[in-house]
Amino acid sequence: MEKLLNAKGKLLGVDFGDKRTGLAISDERRTVASGITQISVGGMQRTAEAVAQIARERGAVGVVVGLPVNMDGSHGPRAAHAEKFSRLLAEALGDSNIPVCMMDERMTTMAASRYLNETDTRGSRRKGVIDTLSAQIILQNALDKLKFMAAARGEEA
Numbered sequence: 001m002e003k004l005l006n007a008k009g010k011l012l013g014v015d016f017g018d019k020r021t022g023l024a025i026s027d028e029r030r031t032v033a034s035g036i037t038q039i040s041v042g043g044m045q046r047t048a049e050a051v052a053q054i055a056r057e058r059g060a061v062g063v064v065v066g067l068p069v070n071m072d073g074s075h076g077p078r079a080a081h082a083e084k085f086s087r088l089l090a091e092a093l094g095d096s097n098i099p100v101c102m103m104d105e106r107m108t109t110m111a112a113s114r115y116l117n118e119t120d121t122r123g124s125r126r127k128g129v130i131d132t133l134s135a136q137i138i139l140q141n142a143l144d145k146l147k148f149m150a151a152a153r154g155e156e157a
């Protein structure tokens with residue numbers, strides 16, 4: 001997250017999944033995260049390349065990828081999978097100087113599910129938005145953490 005603290009501008013949030021990957025973007029001032037889309041291109045490498053292209057198109061100065069940590073804080077196979085995706089994404093971004101960081105995503109899918117239950121979003125519509133909503137929550141958590149880190153340094157995020 002330190003890499004993102006000094007960069008100014010929009011951040012892209014990613015909830016990577018084998019079938020669908022949700023994406024969210026922040027505003028320039030990093031106040032609020034907004035879900036933008038989900039992609040289903042198939043395969044980790046192709047997904048990394050697609051996300052890198054979207055980051056460039058949207059003018060992101062950094063990317064936050066959700067890290068599915070176990071409830072006890074340990075890293076299992078899903079975390080290793082997300083870490084591999086994060087490395088592929090960094091490679092796909094290449095010389096663009098867009099850093100990729102990971103953010104603990106514990107409870108984000110549960111929070112997204114709870115919200116969708118409260119708004120009575122069901123069936124295919126639910127499948128279409130849950131990954132994007134999860135990316136939005138991951139990114140908002142990262143924005144809040146960056147603001148806290150900046151305040152602790154006596155700076156403005």
